[in-house]
Amino acid sequence: xxxxxxxxxxxxxxxxxxxxxxxxxxxxxxxxxxxxxxxxxxxxxxxxxxxxxxxxxxxxxxxxxxxxxxxxxxxxxxxxxxxxxxxxxxxxxxxxxxxxxxxxxxxxxxxxxxxxxxxxxxxxxxxxxxxxxxxxxxxxxxxxxxxxxxxxxxxxxxxxxxxxxxxxxxxxxxxxxxxxxxxxxxxxxxxxxxxxxxxxxxxxxxxxxxxxxxxxxxxxxxxxxxxxxxxxxxxxxxxxxxxxxxxxxxxxxxxxxxxxxxxxxxxxxxxxxxxxxxxxxxxxxxx
Amino acid sequence: xxxxxxxxxxxxxxxxxxxxxxxxxxxxxxxxxxxxxxxxxxxxxxxxxxxxxxxxxxxxxxxxxxxxxxxxxxxxxxxxxxxxxxxxxxxxxxxxxxxxxxxxxxxxxxxxxxxxxxxxxxxxxxxxxxxxxxxxxxxxxxxxxxxxxxxxxxxxxxxxxxxx
Numbered sequence: 001x002x003x004x005x006x007x008x009x010x011x012x013x014x015x016x017x018x019x020x021x022x023x024x025x026x027x028x029x030x031x032x033x034x035x036x037x038x039x040x041x042x043x044x045x046x047x048x049x050x051x052x053x054x055x056x057x058x059x060x061x062x063x064x065x066x067x068x069x070x071x072x073x074x075x076x077x078x079x080x081x082x083x084x085x086x087x088x089x090x091x092x093x094x095x096x097x098x099x100x101x102x103x104x105x106x107x108x109x110x111x112x113x114x115x116x117x118x119x120x121x122x123x124x125x126x127x128x129x130x131x132x133x134x135x136x137x138x139x140x141x142x143x144x145x146x147x148x149x150x151x152x153x154x155x156x157x158x159x160x161x162x163x164x165x166x167x168x169x170x171x172x173x174x175x176x177x178x179x180x181x182x183x184x185x186x187x188x189x190x191x192x193x194x195x196x197x198x199x200x201x202x203x204x205x206x207x208x209x210x211x212x213x214x215x216x217x218x219x220x221x222x223x224x225x226x227x228x229x230x231x232x233x234x235x236x237x238x239x240x241x242x243x244x245x246x247x248x249x250x251x252x253x254x255x256x257x258x259x260x261x262x263x264x265x266x267x268x269x270x271x272x273x274x275x276x277x278x279x280x281x282x283x284x285x286x287x
Numbered sequence: 288x289x290x291x292x293x294x295x296x297x298x299x300x301x302x303x304x305x306x307x308x309x310x311x312x313x314x315x316x317x318x319x320x321x322x323x324x325x326x327x328x329x330x331x332x333x334x335x336x337x338x339x340x341x342x343x344x345x346x347x348x349x350x351x352x353x354x355x356x357x358x359x360x361x362x363x364x365x366x367x368x369x370x371x372x373x374x375x376x377x378x379x380x381x382x383x384x385x386x387x388x389x390x391x392x393x394x395x396x397x398x399x400x401x402x403x404x405x406x407x408x409x410x411x412x413x414x415x416x417x418x419x420x421x422x423x424x425x426x427x428x429x430x431x432x433x434x435x436x437x438x439x440x441x442x443x444x445x446x447x448x449x450x451x
Binding site (some may be wrong): 116231278279280281283285286287 | 297298304305306307308309310311324345367374440441442
């Protein structure tokens, strides 16, 4: 199905890069590098230049920490969204939030996508997406409370749980009036999952793709990569790209990433191996 | 009027081998112009692989008007040994070979085309199997235009038109 992210439409054979832009002082990868608004704005310019179709702006880190009330979250992201909207009319703006109140404000400022990393914790978020004709990302967290770490979480079948929960969430979004072409599902690696769960989700991603909903994967530099390779944050790019390649072969459509060019190259390569993309410029043996 | 066009059997011209960025845009444009000029009813003179290239070029034509004359699309090319990166690596003999062949084609000189050194053309990976039937077609023909004459990947390509 053609994917529509509010004003922006994409053919169903086009993989998309969603670049992470944190308006936080404490996110795990960039550690506040784009906390200052101008630094975040500069990051948007960089990733757009690098070819990212989507920027995912977040005002609260996923991990536990100081509580950020809605007013503070809005202060971090709403005006920033408006500034990005004005400067980059062609880029898709996603906002990483689980709160309907924040979602409403950012859509009013020009956001196209509500990326609910916390699996529908706020039931009114779907109504906000519908009211603004925005797209929504439906994630699986196994019912985790926002900003909590998994603790002894187990599943009979983590993939079945991810499919059931995200498809149910997608249905809830549909029922609320979100356009079917504007709903995306995300198994949410590491969220409500240990490393074994995230590896299995990666290995069996094709089952999620087979639901017919476009699949977003957020793999970038996460703990399941670090634990698998015993590497700290900052040394996880190669592992991230290996996981990215497996998800690309399965047909994931959107890649939420810190490193845009590296991920784009990996996905393009796999997309061509899968026969979904032509080589850039092939002449070897064809002269 | 009889119209005759020559194109190379470059497989990059086939839709099945299309890239995002065309590696042979000038060659493709020259071929398109030449095959459009041929008119509606075109006979192909080519071996099997070259025939696929010719058919692909003819299939992509638009707005072709015929004048009732006969037309021929011939597939052949020069040496594939014109650089170290060429399919057949560098063979210095390629330059004299192609220079002489170009002269015979452009003149045109049917007798010279019939006399092309088969062993040398084989050694230089040149695709010249159709030169004999081309020579027959060119007996009473004159050159209309040279649309392309280059070796972008170490293979000598020509796109030429004759009429008689």
